[in-house]
Amino acid sequence: xxxxxxxxxxxxxxxxxSAAIVCLSACSQxxxxxxxxxxxxxxxxxxxxxxxxFNGTYAAxxxxxxxxxxxxxxxxxxxxxxxxxxxxxxFQAGPVVANGIVYVTTLNNTYAIDGTNxxxxxxxxxxxxxxxxxxxxRGVALDDGTLYRDTQDxxxxxxxxxxxxxxxxxxxxxxxKGEFLxxxxxxxxxxxxxxxxxxxxGARGRMMAFDTSxxxxxxxxxxxxxxxxxGSSSWGKASTAATGGGSTWTTYTLDPQTGExxxxxxxxxxDFSGDYRPGANLYTCSLVVLDAKxxxxxxxxxxxxxxxxxxxxxxxxxxxxxxAAKHLVVFGGKNGxxxxxxxxxxxxxxxxAVDTIQNPTAAATVKGVxxxxxxxxxxxxxxxxxxxxxxxVIVGSNEWCGNYVLGEARYxxxxxxxxxxxxxxxxxxxxxxxxxxxxxxxxxxxxDKTPAAVLAGVSPTSGGVTFTGDMGxxxxxxxxxxxxxxxxxxxxxxxxxxxxxxxxNGKEYVVADDGNVSRSVWPGASGASTIYIxxx
Amino acid sequence: MAGCQWCIDxxxxxxxxxxxxxxxxxxxxTIALALPAAAFEPKLTSGEIQNAEQAxxxxxxxxxxFPVARYTIFSTPNALTLEQGQGSVDAIAVxxxxxxxxxxxxxxxxxxxxxxxxxxxxxxxPFTLDxxxxxxxxxxxxxxxxxxxxxxxPIVKIQGDGTRRAVSxxxxxxxxxxxxxxNKKRVLRWIGYDxxxxxxxxxxxxxxxxxxxxxxxxxxxxxxxxxxxxxxxxLK
Numbered sequence: 001x002x003x004x005x006x007x008x009x010x011x012x013x014x015x016x017x018s019a020a021i022v023c024l025s026a027c028s029q030x031x032x033x034x035x036x037x038x039x040x041x042x043x044x045x046x047x048x049x050x051x052x053x054f055n056g057t058y059a060a061x062x063x064x065x066x067x068x069x070x071x072x073x074x075x076x077x078x079x080x081x082x083x084x085x086x087x088x089x090x091f092q093a094g095p096v097v098a099n100g101i102v103y104v105t106t107l108n109n110t111y112a113i114d115g116t117n118x119x120x121x122x123x124x125x126x127x128x129x130x131x132x133x134x135x136x137x138r139g140v141a142l143d144d145g146t147l148y149r150d151t152q153d154x155x156x157x158x159x160x161x162x163x164x165x166x167x168x169x170x171x172x173x174x175x176x177k178g179e180f181l182x183x184x185x186x187x188x189x190x191x192x193x194x195x196x197x198x199x200x201x202g203a204r205g206r207m208m209a210f211d212t213s214x215x216x217x218x219x220x221x222x223x224x225x226x227x228x229x230x231g232s233s234s235w236g237k238a239s240t241a242a243t244g245g246g247s248t249w250t251t252y253t254l255d256p257q258t259g260e261x262x263x264x265x266x267x268x269x270x271d272f273s274g275d276y277r278p279g280a281n282l283y284t285c286s287l288v289v290l291d292a293k294x295x296x297x298x299x300x301x302x303x304x305x306x307x308x309x310x311x312x313x314x315x316x317x318x319x320x321x322x323x324a325a326k327h328l329v330v331f332g333g334k335n336g337x338x339x340x341x342x343x344x345x346x347x348x349x350x351x352x353a354v355d356t357i358q359n360p361t362a363a364a365t366v367k368g369v370x371x372x373x374x375x376x377x378x379x380x381x382x383x384x385x386x387x388x389x390x391x392x393v394i395v396g397s398n399e400w401c402g403n404y405v406l407g408e409a410r411y412x413x414x415x416x417x418x419x420x421x422x423x424x425x426x427x428x429x430x431x432x433x434x435x436x437x438x439x440x441x442x443x444x445x446x447x448d449k450t451p452a453a454v455l456a457g458v459s460p461t462s463g464g465v466t467f468t469g470d471m472g473x474x475x476x477x478x479x480x481x482x483x484x485x486x487x488x489x490x491x492x493x494x495x496x497x498x499x500x501x502x503x504x505n506g507k508e509y510v511v512a513d514d515g516n517v518s519r520s521v522w523p524g525a526s527g528a529s530t531i532y533i534x535x536x
Numbered sequence: 537m538a539g540c541q542w543c544i545d546x547x548x549x550x551x552x553x554x555x556x557x558x559x560x561x562x563x564x565x566t567i568a569l570a571l572p573a574a575a576f577e578p579k580l581t582s583g584e585i586q587n588a589e590q591a592x593x594x595x596x597x598x599x600x601x602f603p604v605a606r607y608t609i610f611s612t613p614n615a616l617t618l619e620q621g622q623g624s625v626d627a628i629a630v631x632x633x634x635x636x637x638x639x640x641x642x643x644x645x646x647x648x649x650x651x652x653x654x655x656x657x658x659x660x661x662p663f664t665l666d667x668x669x670x671x672x673x674x675x676x677x678x679x680x681x682x683x684x685x686x687x688x689x690p691i692v693k694i695q696g697d698g699t700r701r702a703v704s705x706x707x708x709x710x711x712x713x714x715x716x717x718x719n720k721k722r723v724l725r726w727i728g729y730d731x732x733x734x735x736x737x738x739x740x741x742x743x744x745x746x747x748x749x750x751x752x753x754x755x756x757x758x759x760x761x762x763x764x765x766x767x768x769x770x771l772k
Contacts, residue, residue: 135722366643421711427678
């Protein structure tokens with residue numbers, strides 16, 4: 001044990017030394033590289049050189065107009081380099097890329113890595129000042145030379161993209177109550193958008209906007225309405241709304257033309273004890289659409305009224321225009337379905353199961369009831385992507401069923417507030433899916449069963465290739481049209497973070513998170529947090 | 537009974553109770569609730585079964601958890617934290633026929649139902665004693681999901697009598713929860729419990745059965761041996 005500690009200290013010294021040296025090149029690079037605006041990425045179809053937010057663009061369809069790696073040569077992909085963070089915590093962040101620099105986060109660290117050779121440019125460490133309810137961070141937003149990220153102890157911070165120095169730091173929530181921030185913010189119109197997580201601890205969610213200049217809060221919207229707020233009557237026992245959950249914990253989607261901010265909202269609390277909180281429990285398990293400028297509610301769609309299975313809408317939706325010119329908002333829930341809603345009428349266009357569905361409305365009992373998907377099932381924090389050339393919605397999912405067992409619900413600030421438990425089936429029975437749907441009809445075009453859950457980002461390109469990874473550590477390149485696996489590479493850990501294709505100096509790369517993606521629920525998801533970069 | 541340090545810490549109570557209720561087991565720790573007059577009954581009369589059923593319904597209505605503090609013979613000082621080299625067992629509780637009927641009734645009443653005849657029959661089975669071992673896995677790997685199968689040698693030594701081996705074992709779980717590891721980081725562990733039943737029929741003739749004392753021993757998957765004394769003289 002002592003030896004390993006000494007080794008780690010030694011390694012840290014090396015890392016910091018090299019960071020200081022490499023920073024010189026990064027700083028000089030800033031002088032020549034153009035400042036990348038998130039807004040420019042949003043309106044441009046081609047994001048090949050810059051991926052400035054978790055899902056690439058405000059529309060979040062994850063499409064990349066890159067074809068150097070294509071169906072003919074994807075089999076020749078190789079691991080070009082890797083960057084070990086030497087951390088063992090959860091690693092689910094979505095990398096952001098600009099000017100060849102990859103920005104990625106872990107629980108408390110932010111890294112800038114050269115996207116062509118995996119060399120560390122700088123590392124910035126945040127030192128928490130309050131309790132950390134959970135262990136995850138999902139990344140940064142980049143806008144005009146500034147990175148925005150949040151922390152488990154409820155801080156939103158701005159860092160200089162050039163060297164990682166902190167520019168400002170605000171504290172909009174209280175982690176001692178189980179509230180925390182884990183989502184990757186987005187930036188638009190000089191505002192940073194982020195919301196509160198912690199439903200499983202009984203936190204009451206809210207969505208917020210902050211000024212990019214100094215972090216002061218501009219508006220806040222309660223995702224669990226109380227008092228005279230619209231939707232409060234959906235809580236049959238008004239007192240339970242105060243600890244009613246409704247967190248938002250991945251990232252967000254925005255339409256710059258309409259000013260609509262799309263917020264995915266998670267489960268009600270307590271998770272499994274529905275009798276404790278009668279009613280539909282708005283706006284839990286919903287897509288909430290706000291006016292991005294004011295925070296006023298525009299409309300919402302609830303996937304699961306009165307959820308008792310922790311069926312969050314976790315992942316942010318995507319905004320697409322299909323081959324048949326349908327304007328849709330498409331999203332996948334932990335309940336195992338992909339939904340498409342008409343942007344104009346807000347009517348459901350289709351709803352397609354991408355997982356096994358069993359007893360979807362069965363409430364937990366004291367003896368247990370078997371339900372699919374389970375607590376960690378369906379579509380998790382990485383949502384569907386849109387392959388524009390084949391007009392397909394492509395999504396990864398997790399199939400791991402189990403028994404929901406009812407227990408007594410009792411709120412204690414800062415502790416799990418589940419009202420029962422989930423007893424999963426043996427892990428060996430779990431697996432994953434990659435599913436492609438016709439974007440106009442929702443009909444399944446192809447579906448691949450993978451040996452482990454597919455929770456990683458799904459990234460289709462104009463090369464006809466879709467990149468993703470699974471919890472068993474396999475990195476994949478699929479043929480977007482047929483689902484055929486063109487390339488598969490076993491990494492050292494599990495894959496469930498971001499997977500992003502980008503271009504630098506005319507060459508196409510793919511960066512992917514690898515390692516222990518979640519110590520929270522997935523056994524065997526081990527390995528030190530490591531960035532992998534692939535290319536031809 | 538062994539020291540129950542968490543009985544003096546309300547918050548810790550609730551946390552433990554949340555966890556153990558999450559397991560669906562009989563380990564709420566409310567000491568404020570009045571417990572029945574203590575006298576171990578190896579064989580319940582129909583009136584006593586009825587009394588236990590009514591008491592279970594009252595407990596469910598009270599929403600104050602299910603009291604087992606007095607039935608707990610072992611517990612770790614803090615069931616939410618882990619230390620290097622610590623064993624797998626979080627707590628061990630003894631369960632008498634009365635306590636078992638009480639729990640079956642509580643569970644059923646929690647959902648507005650009555651316990652099934654079969655559940656009551658098994659709970660009230662005379663001249664049997666249960667030991668509930670609440671434990672966590674030593675790691676978070678996939679094969680740790682089977683950790684409950686790796687406990688071994690559950691034995692009861694009865695003072696003035698002999699040694700008995702368990703006649704049956706039932707398991708609950710495992711499910712998943714966090715622990716604070718040495719207050720440095722949060723770690724995932726599988727948690728669940730085994731219930732071991734021991735047959736006391738051969739003791740029928742012993743007058744002192746109502747004040748039965750002994751030791752329950754078991755080995756966890758890492759080889760830690762637990763030997764915990766129990767004394768039923770103060771329990772129903």
